[in-house]
Amino acid sequence: MLDLLKQRRSTRKYKDKPIEKKKLEKLLKAILLAPSSMNKKPLEFIVIEDKETIKKLSSCKKIGTLGLDTAPMAIAIIANTDVSDVWIEDASVAATILSLQAEALGLGSCWIQVRNRESENEKSETKVKNLLNIPDEFGVLALFSIGYKDESKNSYNDSNLDCSKIHFNKF
Numbered sequence: 001m002l003d004l005l006k007q008r009r010s011t012r013k014y015k016d017k018p019i020e021k022k023k024l025e026k027l028l029k030a031i032l033l034a035p036s037s038m039n040k041k042p043l044e045f046i047v048i049e050d051k052e053t054i055k056k057l058s059s060c061k062k063i064g065t066l067g068l069d070t071a072p073m074a075i076a077i078i079a080n081t082d083v084s085d086v087w088i089e090d091a092s093v094a095a096t097i098l099s100l101q102a103e104a105l106g107l108g109s110c111w112i113q114v115r116n117r118e119s120e121n122e123k124s125e126t127k128v129k130n131l132l133n134i135p136d137e138f139g140v141l142a143l144f145s146i147g148y149k150d151e152s153k154n155s156y157n158d159s160n161l162d163c164s165k166i167h168f169n170k171f
Protein backbone atom coordinates (compact mmCIF):
# COMPACT_ATOMS: atom_id res chain seq x y z
CA MET A 1 0.00 0.00 0.00
CA LEU A 2 2.75 2.47 0.91
CA ASP A 3 4.56 1.76 -2.37
CA LEU A 4 1.34 2.40 -4.29
CA LEU A 5 0.77 5.67 -2.42
CA LYS A 6 4.32 6.80 -3.23
CA GLN A 7 3.93 5.86 -6.88
CA ARG A 8 0.58 7.59 -7.50
CA ARG A 9 0.95 10.99 -9.19
CA SER A 10 -1.56 13.09 -11.09
CA THR A 11 -1.48 12.34 -14.82
CA ARG A 12 -2.43 15.09 -17.25
CA LYS A 13 -1.24 13.56 -20.54
CA TYR A 14 -2.49 10.22 -21.84
CA LYS A 15 -1.64 7.80 -24.63
CA ASP A 16 -4.18 7.30 -27.39
CA LYS A 17 -4.91 3.80 -26.12
CA PRO A 18 -8.24 2.53 -24.81
CA ILE A 19 -8.61 1.02 -21.37
CA GLU A 20 -9.23 -2.74 -21.54
CA LYS A 21 -12.69 -3.94 -20.45
CA LYS A 22 -11.16 -6.12 -17.70
CA LYS A 23 -9.34 -3.12 -16.22
CA LEU A 24 -12.44 -0.95 -16.39
CA GLU A 25 -14.41 -3.65 -14.58
CA LYS A 26 -11.84 -3.66 -11.77
CA LEU A 27 -11.93 0.12 -11.52
CA LEU A 28 -15.70 0.08 -11.25
CA LYS A 29 -15.70 -2.70 -8.65
CA ALA A 30 -13.23 -0.67 -6.58
CA ILE A 31 -15.37 2.46 -6.51
CA LEU A 32 -18.49 0.46 -5.71
CA LEU A 33 -16.63 -0.92 -2.68
CA ALA A 34 -16.09 2.57 -1.25
CA PRO A 35 -17.56 2.83 2.23
CA SER A 36 -20.18 5.52 2.94
CA SER A 37 -21.47 7.18 6.07
CA MET A 38 -24.24 5.11 7.70
CA ASN A 39 -23.91 2.88 4.63
CA LYS A 40 -26.34 5.20 2.82
CA LYS A 41 -24.54 4.81 -0.51
CA PRO A 42 -25.50 8.16 -2.10
CA LEU A 43 -22.91 7.87 -4.89
CA GLU A 44 -23.36 7.20 -8.58
CA PHE A 45 -20.72 7.25 -11.31
CA ILE A 46 -20.83 8.22 -14.96
CA VAL A 47 -18.22 6.60 -17.21
CA ILE A 48 -17.59 8.74 -20.28
CA GLU A 49 -15.81 7.17 -23.24
CA ASP A 50 -17.13 9.46 -25.96
CA LYS A 51 -14.18 11.70 -26.94
CA GLU A 52 -16.39 14.64 -27.96
CA THR A 53 -18.14 14.64 -24.58
CA ILE A 54 -14.83 14.38 -22.73
CA LYS A 55 -13.54 17.40 -24.68
CA LYS A 56 -16.73 19.36 -23.96
CA LEU A 57 -16.31 18.64 -20.26
CA SER A 58 -13.00 20.51 -20.28
CA SER A 59 -14.96 23.77 -20.65
CA CYS A 60 -16.47 23.24 -17.20
CA LYS A 61 -13.64 25.27 -15.64
CA LYS A 62 -11.39 28.12 -16.73
CA ILE A 63 -8.27 26.23 -15.66
CA GLY A 64 -7.38 22.83 -14.24
CA THR A 65 -8.89 20.50 -16.82
CA LEU A 66 -5.66 19.58 -18.58
CA GLY A 67 -5.73 15.87 -19.29
CA LEU A 68 -9.30 15.81 -20.57
CA ASP A 69 -7.79 16.75 -23.98
CA THR A 70 -6.04 13.39 -24.27
CA ALA A 71 -7.83 11.04 -21.84
CA PRO A 72 -9.64 8.07 -23.41
CA MET A 73 -12.00 8.01 -20.45
CA ALA A 74 -13.42 10.22 -17.74
CA ILE A 75 -15.49 9.28 -14.71
CA ALA A 76 -17.83 11.73 -12.99
CA ILE A 77 -18.34 11.14 -9.29
CA ILE A 78 -21.80 12.33 -8.30
CA ALA A 79 -24.08 11.87 -5.31
CA ASN A 80 -27.73 12.23 -4.43
CA THR A 81 -27.57 15.07 -1.92
CA ASP A 82 -31.04 14.17 -0.55
CA VAL A 83 -29.73 10.78 0.57
CA SER A 84 -26.79 11.93 2.69
CA ASP A 85 -25.65 15.19 4.31
CA VAL A 86 -22.04 13.99 4.10
CA TRP A 87 -22.02 13.03 0.42
CA ILE A 88 -18.88 15.13 -0.13
CA GLU A 89 -16.93 12.93 2.26
CA ASP A 90 -18.42 9.78 0.71
CA ALA A 91 -17.55 10.97 -2.79
CA SER A 92 -14.01 11.91 -1.72
CA VAL A 93 -13.42 8.41 -0.35
CA ALA A 94 -14.51 6.91 -3.68
CA ALA A 95 -12.32 9.40 -5.55
CA THR A 96 -9.28 8.38 -3.53
CA ILE A 97 -9.99 4.70 -4.11
CA LEU A 98 -10.40 5.37 -7.84
CA SER A 99 -7.00 7.03 -8.11
CA LEU A 100 -5.26 4.24 -6.21
CA GLN A 101 -6.98 1.42 -8.10
CA ALA A 102 -6.09 3.13 -11.38
CA GLU A 103 -2.43 3.27 -10.31
CA ALA A 104 -2.54 -0.39 -9.24
CA LEU A 105 -3.78 -1.27 -12.75
CA GLY A 106 -0.90 0.62 -14.39
CA LEU A 107 -3.16 3.54 -15.33
CA GLY A 108 -2.84 7.24 -14.59
CA SER A 109 -5.60 9.52 -13.38
CA CYS A 110 -6.24 13.06 -12.25
CA TRP A 111 -8.86 14.56 -9.95
CA ILE A 112 -10.57 17.48 -11.68
CA GLN A 113 -12.48 19.45 -9.08
CA VAL A 114 -16.03 20.43 -10.07
CA ARG A 115 -17.81 21.27 -6.81
CA ASN A 116 -17.36 24.93 -5.84
CA ARG A 117 -15.67 25.77 -9.14
CA GLU A 118 -16.76 28.08 -11.97
CA SER A 119 -16.68 27.97 -15.78
CA GLU A 120 -16.58 31.13 -17.94
CA ASN A 121 -20.27 31.87 -17.39
CA GLU A 122 -21.77 29.45 -14.84
CA LYS A 123 -21.01 27.05 -12.04
CA SER A 124 -18.88 24.10 -13.16
CA GLU A 125 -21.45 21.79 -11.59
CA THR A 126 -24.25 23.25 -13.75
CA LYS A 127 -22.18 22.80 -16.89
CA VAL A 128 -21.32 19.18 -16.09
CA LYS A 129 -24.91 18.40 -15.07
CA ASN A 130 -26.24 19.76 -18.37
CA LEU A 131 -23.64 17.92 -20.47
CA LEU A 132 -24.20 14.59 -18.72
CA ASN A 133 -27.94 14.86 -18.09
CA ILE A 134 -27.54 14.62 -14.31
CA PRO A 135 -30.76 15.10 -12.26
CA ASP A 136 -31.17 18.23 -10.09
CA GLU A 137 -30.88 16.47 -6.73
CA PHE A 138 -27.34 15.31 -7.50
CA GLY A 139 -24.12 17.07 -6.57
CA VAL A 140 -20.99 16.67 -8.67
CA LEU A 141 -17.78 16.31 -6.70
CA ALA A 142 -15.25 15.80 -9.46
CA LEU A 143 -14.38 14.40 -12.82
CA PHE A 144 -11.47 12.00 -13.18
CA SER A 145 -9.42 11.72 -16.34
CA ILE A 146 -8.11 8.16 -16.70
CA GLY A 147 -5.86 6.34 -19.14
CA TYR A 148 -2.39 5.09 -19.94
CA LYS A 149 0.20 7.66 -18.90
CA ASP A 150 2.06 9.59 -21.58
CA GLU A 151 4.25 11.48 -19.11
CA SER A 152 6.56 10.28 -16.40
CA LYS A 153 6.80 11.72 -12.93
CA ASN A 154 8.99 10.79 -10.02
CA SER A 155 7.48 8.66 -7.31
CA TYR A 156 7.46 10.15 -3.83
CA ASN A 157 9.98 8.98 -1.25
CA ASP A 158 10.41 9.46 2.48
CA SER A 159 12.28 12.77 1.98
CA ASN A 160 9.02 14.26 0.59
CA LEU A 161 7.17 13.59 3.82
CA ASP A 162 6.61 16.53 6.16
CA CYS A 163 6.63 14.78 9.51
CA SER A 164 5.99 18.11 11.31
CA LYS A 165 2.33 17.71 10.27
CA ILE A 166 1.93 14.78 12.63
CA HIS A 167 1.13 15.50 16.26
CA PHE A 168 1.04 13.02 19.08
CA ASN A 169 -1.45 13.41 21.88
CA LYS A 170 -1.76 17.23 21.53
CA PHE A 171 -1.30 19.75 18.69
Ligand SMILES: Cc1cc2nc3c(=O)[nH]c(=O)nc-3n(C[C@H](O)[C@H](O)[C@H](O)COP(=O)(O)O)c2cc1C
Pocket (backbone or CB within 6 Å): 008, 009, 010, 011, 012, 064, 065, 066, 110, 111, 112, 113, 114
Ligand atom coordinates in the same frame (compact mmCIF):
# COMPACT_ATOMS: atom_id res chain seq x y z
C1 LIG B 1 -9.50 17.74 -3.89
C2 LIG B 1 -8.55 17.80 -5.06
C3 LIG B 1 -8.86 18.59 -6.14
C4 LIG B 1 -8.01 18.65 -7.25
N1 LIG B 1 -8.38 19.37 -8.33
C5 LIG B 1 -7.60 19.37 -9.43
C6 LIG B 1 -8.02 20.03 -10.62
O1 LIG B 1 -9.10 20.60 -10.69
N2 LIG B 1 -7.20 19.97 -11.70
C7 LIG B 1 -5.99 19.31 -11.67
O2 LIG B 1 -5.30 19.31 -12.70
N3 LIG B 1 -5.57 18.67 -10.55
C8 LIG B 1 -6.34 18.67 -9.44
N4 LIG B 1 -5.96 17.97 -8.34
C9 LIG B 1 -4.67 17.27 -8.31
C10 LIG B 1 -3.65 18.03 -7.43
O3 LIG B 1 -3.25 19.20 -8.08
C11 LIG B 1 -2.48 17.08 -7.15
O4 LIG B 1 -2.95 15.94 -6.48
C12 LIG B 1 -1.39 17.75 -6.29
O5 LIG B 1 -0.80 18.82 -6.99
C13 LIG B 1 -0.29 16.75 -5.90
O6 LIG B 1 0.27 16.15 -7.06
P1 LIG B 1 0.24 14.56 -7.26
O7 LIG B 1 -1.21 14.15 -7.39
O8 LIG B 1 1.03 14.30 -8.51
O9 LIG B 1 0.84 13.94 -6.04
C14 LIG B 1 -6.80 17.90 -7.24
C15 LIG B 1 -6.51 17.09 -6.13
C16 LIG B 1 -7.37 17.02 -5.09
C17 LIG B 1 -7.05 16.08 -3.93
